[in-house]
Amino acid sequence: xxxxxxxxxxxxxxxxxxxxxxxxxxxxxxxxxxxxxxxxxxxxxxxxxxxxxxxxxxxxxxxxxxxxxxxxxxxxxxxxxxxxxxxxxxxxxxxxxxxxxxxxxxxxxxxxxxxxxxxxxxxxxxxxxxxxxxxxxxxxxxxxxxxxxxxxxxxxxxxxxxxxxxxxxxxxxxxxxxxxxxxxxxxxxxxxxxxxxxxxxxxxxxxxxxxxxxxxxxxxxxxxxxxxxxxxxxxxxxxxxxxxxxxxxxxxxxxxxxxxxxxxxxxxxxxxxxxxxxxxxxxxxxxxxxxxxxxxxxxxxxxxxxxxxxxxxxxxxxxxxxxxxxxxxxxxxxxxxxxxxxxxxxxxxxxxxxxxxxxxxxxxxxxxxxxxxxxxxxxxxxxxxxxxxxxxxxxxxxxxx
Amino acid sequence: xxxxxxxxxxxxxxxxxxxxxxxxxxxxxxxxxxxxxxxxxxxxxxxxxxxxxxxxxxxxxxxxxxxxxxxxxxxxxxxxxxxxxxxxxxxxxxxxxxxxxxxxxxxxxxxxxxxxxxxxxxxxxxxxxxxxxxxxxxxxxxxxxxxxxxxxxxxxxxxxxxxxxxxxxxxxxxxxxxxxxxxxxxxxxxxxxxxxxxxxxxxxxxxxxxxxxxxxxxxxxxxxxxxxxxxxxxxxxxxxxxxxxxxxxxxxxxxxxxxxxxxxxxxxxxxxxxxxxxxxxxxxxxxxxxxxxxxxxxxxxxxxxxxxxxxxxxxxxxxxxxxxxxxxxxxxxxxxxxxxxxxxxxxxxxxxxxxxxxxxxxxxxxxxxxxxxxxxxxxxxxxxxxxxxxxxxxxxxxxxx
Numbered sequence: 130x131x132x133x134x135x136x137x138x139x140x141x142x143x144x145x146x147x148x149x150x151x152x153x154x155x156x157x158x159x160x161x162x163x164x165x166x167x168x169x170x171x172x173x174x175x176x177x178x179x180x181x182x183x184x185x186x187x188x189x190x191x192x193x194x195x196x197x198x199x200x201x202x203x204x205x206x207x208x209x210x211x212x213x214x215x216x217x218x219x220x221x222x223x224x225x226x227x228x229x230x231x232x233x234x235x236x237x238x239x240x241x242x243x244x245x246x247x248x249x250x251x252x253x254x255x256x257x258x259x260x261x262x263x264x265x266x267x268x269x270x271x272x273x274x275x276x277x278x279x280x281x282x283x284x285x286x287x288x289x290x291x292x293x294x295x296x297x298x299x300x301x302x303x304x305x306x307x308x309x310x311x312x313x314x315x316x317x318x319x320x321x322x323x324x325x326x327x328x329x330x331x332x333x334x335x336x337x338x339x340x341x342x343x344x345x346x347x348x349x350x351x352x353x354x355x356x357x358x359x360x361x362x363x364x365x366x367x368x369x370x371x372x373x374x375x376x377x378x379x380x381x382x383x384x385x386x387x388x389x390x391x392x393x394x395x396x397x398x399x400x401x402x403x404x405x406x407x408x409x410x411x412x413x414x415x416x417x418x419x420x421x422x423x424x425x426x427x428x429x430x431x432x433x434x435x436x437x438x439x440x441x442x443x444x445x446x447x448x449x450x451x452x453x454x455x456x457x458x459x460x461x462x463x464x465x466x467x468x469x470x471x472x473x474x475x476x477x478x479x480x481x482x483x484x485x486x487x488x489x490x491x492x493x494x495x496x497x498x499x500x501x502x503x504x505x506x507x508x509x510x511x512x513x514x515x516x517x518x519x520x521x522x523x524x525x526x527x528x529x530x
Numbered sequence: 531x532x533x534x535x536x537x538x539x540x541x542x543x544x545x546x547x548x549x550x551x552x553x554x555x556x557x558x559x560x561x562x563x564x565x566x567x568x569x570x571x572x573x574x575x576x577x578x579x580x581x582x583x584x585x586x587x588x589x590x591x592x593x594x595x596x597x598x599x600x601x602x603x604x605x606x607x608x609x610x611x612x613x614x615x616x617x618x619x620x621x622x623x624x625x626x627x628x629x630x631x632x633x634x635x636x637x638x639x640x641x642x643x644x645x646x647x648x649x650x651x652x653x654x655x656x657x658x659x660x661x662x663x664x665x666x667x668x669x670x671x672x673x674x675x676x677x678x679x680x681x682x683x684x685x686x687x688x689x690x691x692x693x694x695x696x697x698x699x700x701x702x703x704x705x706x707x708x709x710x711x712x713x714x715x716x717x718x719x720x721x722x723x724x725x726x727x728x729x730x731x732x733x734x735x736x737x738x739x740x741x742x743x744x745x746x747x748x749x750x751x752x753x754x755x756x757x758x759x760x761x762x763x764x765x766x767x768x769x770x771x772x773x774x775x776x777x778x779x780x781x782x783x784x785x786x787x788x789x790x791x792x793x794x795x796x797x798x799x800x801x802x803x804x805x806x807x808x809x810x811x812x813x814x815x816x817x818x819x820x821x822x823x824x825x826x827x828x829x830x831x832x833x834x835x836x837x838x839x840x841x842x843x844x845x846x847x848x849x850x851x852x853x854x855x856x857x858x859x860x861x862x863x864x865x866x867x868x869x870x871x872x873x874x875x876x877x878x879x880x881x882x883x884x885x886x887x888x889x890x891x892x893x894x895x896x897x898x899x900x901x902x903x904x905x906x907x908x909x910x911x912x913x914x915x916x917x918x919x920x921x922x923x924x925x926x927x928x929x930x931x
């Protein structure tokens with residue numbers, strides 16, 4: 130028997146560790162490998178041979194790992210460049226040295242490119258004793274070939290809950306008020322759209338739909354006219370038809386080189402106040418918290434992330450299983466259910482799955498019933514949470530031990 | 531028998547409605563009043579005779595009301611001015627008209643001033659058939675004469691959980707990084723201090739301690755030197771020795787009249803980047819979410835808020851009980867427990883209880899063991915949460931029905 134190696138890459142999520150926990154648990158139940166190594170800080174740490182042994186993780190640690198947000202093994206932004214042969218050779222050498230048969234890599238489309246590139250390199254060099262398997266994760270939900278991405282649903286749940294909460298808050302006074310919630314999503318609007326699950330979004334601005342300032346202000350004015358309030362949700366990646374980010378601000382238009390002063394929400398606030406459409410505006414930028422809020426996992430999400438790890442482990446018993454990503458396919462039928470599928474990592478790498486524009490109502494009015502049907506089942510369920518002194522328990526990151 | 535009237539004022543909290551629920555439930559168990567009216571939008575709506583009948587609230591509604599953040603009766607910023615006799619006369623007339631014996635007013639120190647002013651007015655005019663009772667609430671925890679304020683603990687719990695979560699997040703890369711978390715607290719640093727419950731705050735900046743830019747940068751540099759990271763928490767009200775807010779930015783110093791560009795965290799970020807002490811900085815301004823995040827109540831907090839309402843109701847059976855606020859006193863002993871006390875509302879009105887400077891470690895290094903001992907028990911416990919489709923259930927605000 131040989132070893133497998135798990136590592137994490139890209140931005141953290143609330144459930145990314147559950148995939149690791151799933152791989153570890155699967156190997157305890159069905160020991161395909163004699164050792165499960167964790168690679169610290171993704172490819173960056175693997176190239177430095179920074180490993181921890183996860184093989185005999187206790188059930189308690191496994192459970193707490195599942196509820197620990199952010200990459201417990203550490204992450205990296207290091208991208209294996211296809212022309213950097215030295216890195217490839219070094220990695221294969223390290224895998225040989227430690228007898229690592231399979232590398233499981235969790236991440237977004239950059240990471241899937243890494244998986245594709247490594248398996249391609251191995252194939253081209255007739256290296257048959259190493260396998261490379263991708264496990265998707267991204268709060269952005271923008272990976273192709275999978276119904277959705279582990280990590281998205283928990284962020285969506287946090288966003289929807291925060292939207293309900295802040296909507297309840299901004300309504301309490303009789304005065305005129307606009308609230309602007311900014312979510313992550315530089316290229317895809319999935320997270321911003323999920324705020325609609327609150328049922329209270331008046332104006333929704335996604336990157337997928339060119340931003341039209343006049344139409345936006347008209348819609349805010351309409352809402353103010355109807356109820357003296359307007360709840361706006363904007364994706365950080367909202368942009369004009371010519372590609373300029375709304376977040377870059379008006380200043381950029383006039384060529385004066387003014388500094389970029391904030392996010393998309395602040396830019397919208399400025400438009401609203403300057404135009405006089407409303408006199409009060411509050412901004413909430415969810416920033417980092419939305420992708421890692423410990424007490425707001427979706428049970429569906431964390432379970433799927435865990436099971437995806439188990440599925441990846443099982444598939445990897447097949448010596449020809451390489452260059453693949455394990456994805457999720459939604460089953461037909463009334464009741465929400467998924468099956469785990471395998472897809473070629475190169476079909477995922479470097480693509481972006483946008484929020485479908487046909488799921489958008491016209492004039493920034495939100496999302497269609499089809500979009501609700503897609504989103505709603507994902508955020509369901511609250512996993513039991515181990516709490517210590519009022520704060521969710523978490524494992525000490527492995528890179529700190 | 532006569533009626534009582536409950537109303538809410540000032541900024542919302544996560545548990546403010548539990549006090550209303552406690553008053554309603556207490557009157558169901560021990561009907562001192564034949565009717566419990568809810569006044570919409572505080573004094574503002576009461577003067578417009580905008581009432582709802584809460585007397586026969588179902589147990590289910592009562593339970594969901596307890597977990598509904600923000601003022602379900604609506605709020606106001608309207609302050610009864612002591613020289614505005616017309617308002618006082620009108621209010622007494624309305625109370626006479628509806629046979630309202632007791633007004634329960636939940637709020638911060640402005641609201642306690644309203645309670646004090648009304649009872650004073652009544653005493654001066656020999657009005658003996660109306661009583662005015664204050665129930666404290668404020669996330670800022672800055673009211674005198676009470677160990678702490680309902681609402682604070684849930685906000686503190688959200689802040690501590692977010693601090694743990696974002697700390698786990700910002701650590702994942704090997705690169706240098708500063709994270710700055712900004713909390714509410716214009717005059718008092720209780721909320722910012724509560725982030726220390728995460729165990730991960732390197733630099734803590736409160737309004738109670740004059741801000742010294744050089745010392746701040748020195749402390750950040752020290753942390754960067756030690757571990758390449760620095761986790762900063764700052765209160766929105768952080769200020770220089772001369773009283774200027776840090777949030778007002780450096781620009782204000784030079785008299786050029788530059789616009790205020792953001793909060794305290796953004797100002798600190800600018801200082802760090804400009805000084806070159808660190809090259810990367812992330813900011814998370816918790817903004818509105820910290821005072822209303824539905825899924826993050828502290829069980830201690832919501833229970834105390836509910837019981838405080840019951841206690842206020844019970845005390846109000848005494849015809850001479852007026853101009854009082856019901857507060858919390860922490861019992862001596864190892865195990866955390868409180869009793870409900872009554873204090874004169876005018877001893878609370880218009881004062882601010884600061885975070886004790888003797889509970890601060892020198893050089894922005896955080897808080898003392900005594901401070902931890904004070905804070906820790908408050909955030910304990912997670913109340914059972916009724917969730918619908920993945921989002922915490924809430925009552926429809928009464929002012930929207």
